[in-house]
Amino acid sequence: MRWRAAKWFLIYLASGCLLVAGLDDVWVELRAPRFVVHGHSAVLRCDHNVQPDTLYKVVFFKSGQRIMQYVQGRDPPFEVYNFTGADINLIMLKPTAITLEKMDFSAAGPYACEIALDIPLYSKASKIHELSVIVRQKHRPRIKIKHKKLSSYEDLEASCQSAAAYPAPHLTWLINNVKVDEKLTVPHGTVSSHKYHHGMPLSFTNSSLHFPLSSLQLFPNQTVDITCLSTIPSYPTLGEGYADVQNNTVTVNVVRMEPTPTQLPVRIINLDNSSCSLAINYILMGVLILSLTCVTFGVRS
The missing domain is CATH 2.60.40.10 (Immunoglobulins)
Structure with a gap:
């Protein structure tokens, strides 16, 4: 009996050791x-x-x-x-x-x-x-454009304010659906909205944009779309996307300015036939007189 009990105990230990050896793969x-x-x-x-x-x-x-x-x-x-x-x-x-x-x-x-x-x-x-x-945003972000009609050599200046939420949303600028370099944006931080949701204070976010339109390949009288994207969190999570997202787009008209000409303008005067004939006659007479003068001086010499 003691040997049989010891045998089963050894089998139990052996099985346990095998399980322990495989526990490193448990996740x-x-x-x-x-x-x-x-x-x-x-x-x-x-x-x-x-x-x-x-x-x-x-x-x-x-x-x-x-x-x-x-x-x-x-x-x-x-x-x-x-x-x-x-x-x-x-x-x-x-x-x-x-x-x-x-x-x-x-x-x-x-x-x-x-x-x-x-x-x-x-x-x-x-x-x-x-x-x-x-707490989700209840409306789209608000965009303010300083000038809605600009030349292609001016800077686009705009500001954006998100809706109140918790936590305060993150703002991203896009020009023609392309993300703007953050060096061209100025974040102004978050501000309390003095609004509450079940006791939780809500905040909104401000940001401004200074974008040189000369960096775009523009055609005459082309429009440019400016989008402000307001999200929680700042970047979408893998498999979930944004927890909350709002966006707003404003269109700006851009006038392409032609470069200043490097040559001075030349004025062309149209002469009628009679004036042209008279001018030609005067030229011929001058040539004839000059020729006779030269011959005369040549004979005397």
């Missing part, structure tokens, strides 16, 4: 949106590559505190903890997914998940995932 990732509109819901998934029958426990964290725990074989298997800022949908609970509803600003912060195995004892946590709760 865990929390998949969730980066931005959620205030009052909306979000689904958090704890993805992993562990076989379901070897999975013992899954835990979701927010700011290092447990918000939900699943333990295989326990009755009930789910345990929900006190969580402020959102409601956990109990009907949609899954071993590796939770749904947060009616998200408030206090629900924003760092989230993570962790999985655990029973044999062998092993646990691994995901990387931290930052989640933000935002």
Whole structure:
């Protein structure tokens, strides 16, 4: 009996060692949106590559505190903890997914998940995932153009102001749908709008543009489209795009100025036939008199 028990113990250790050797390939990732509109819901998934029958426990964290725990074989298997800022949908609970509803600003912060195995004892946590709760813009950005009709050698001067939002939107300028070099823009920062959304102060962003039209290949009387793009965040996230985007476009008429001529203008006088004949006769008479004079002086000499 002792030998049989020892034999099974050695088999157990051997299987455990084999599992431990393969645990280096285990990965865990929390998949969730980066931005959620205030009052909306979000689904958090704890993805992993562990076989379901070897999975013992899954835990979701927010700011290092447990918000939900699943333990295989326990009755009930789910345990929900006190969580402020959102409601956990109990009907949609899954071993590796939770749904947060009616998200408030206090629900924003760092989230993570962790999985655990029973044999062998092993646990691994995901990387931290930052989640933000935002307030969308309610209207397009406003563009002001100093002059809506310019020559092709002038500088285009414009200003843009976003709508109030949280966080303050990021402004990007485009000329004819091409992003303008940031060296030609002047950011003026964010300003409080004195508006609130459920207690959260909203802000807007200002920016100005100084663009040389001479850098464009323009045709006579061509129009130029100036676009102000207002987004949250400043760059689209992979697979999600912008969390909020608004844009506005204004058209400016550009008059192409022709270069100043380098030669002085020449005035051409049209002479009628009689005037031309009279002038020719005077020229011939002058030539004849000059010839006779030369002959006379030649004989005397």
